[in-house]
Amino acid sequence: MNNPYEDLFKTAAKPDPTQPGLAPAVPPADDDMLDDRHKTRKTNLRLLVVYILGLVIVNVAIYAIYFLTYGDPVATQANIVEVDVQFIPSESSLYPDDPFAVILDGRFENHNTFRLGKIVADFTFxxxxxxxxxxxxxxxxxxxxxxxxxxxxxxxFDTAVASIEYEWGFDMSSTFYLAVNAIHTISIALIFILLDRAHFADRWRRTKKGWKQALGGIVTGEIMVYMALLFSSILMERPGITTGSENEATIASLFKPDPVILGTLFLTLCVFTPIVEETIFRKVLFGFFPKKLGPTLPILLSGLIFGLMHVATAGDLPQAIPYVMMGFVFGYVYWSSGRNIYVTMGVHFLNNFISFLIYVAALYGFIF
Incomplete structure (x- = not known):
């Protein structure tokens, strides 16, 4: 059977069995005789179904627990009382780039007869x-x-604040969401590895053989991610575009000065999330495109879907820009590494780990 990626990778010549001491040829570095194309597509489809079912199940479970916990959400919301919310604008010389200060004060009291998992207040200036x-x-x-x-x-702020808008509400606790997200992500990652164990094992063998190239790809990929994020920040320096998304705010709220929580976050965000996301957004999505189309369309489509999956609401769409840019980089790294899932997982791990360290440093007051 012809190698469908022979224009990207050279296939080593078959050894002459009559000549002693010749090592076996290294198989081509993409979907090859390990799996025929039909079997690979079937496996990718199973992975996609597992991913979608996992999302459906976890969201149904969250809503079910939410309504079991708060039988009457409307009444619960009505019993959270706003008290003395006010803001005082002024000018400050503390930060020359942001000379306009706002002092914000307020209370949101729980007048319910039961404990709330969380009270949340969101302000827009x-x-x-x-x-x-x-x-x-x-x-x-x-x-x-x-x-x-x-x-x-x-x-x-760099602009004077004339008014504020705010809303408040309640939810399940951050600990609840951390536990649910950890169970969901780790479970999906382990199922992926089980369903596609031949592919993971084969790529791991090749990664060990070419570990220097893999390591170089990871470092280069992380530099490209940094440049993509820098470019994204320039694009987002426009009036009306905020720099923080609801997804980022949710992640930040999970960080607590607790070793168990931080350990769970490390495993979830840095180890298992790259396995799940790179398998779906790179390995699976790339696998659905025939080679003759080239890498451009898979890179663009996977990056776009990856970015949109990281925003929580339609109002957060501008905040998808950095995630889309990262997705483009991950897609390019995946293709340029010979579709080696471990290289993109390495870049993804490194990027998430740096973010993890920044959150932890801020949590303990090392950075502000």
């Missing part, structure tokens, strides 16, 4: 023309009856 200057979110887990989320903060 507007200039005189109604354009968004910035946003800020606050939350408190495990809020007992009569307790309150207290907001007291000083924020700095």
């Amino acid at each position: 507007l200039d005189g023309e109604g354009n968004t200057v910035g946003t800020s979110s606050y939350s408190l887990d495990h809020v007992e009856p009569t307790a309150a989320l207290i907001v007291h903060d000083v924020l700095y």
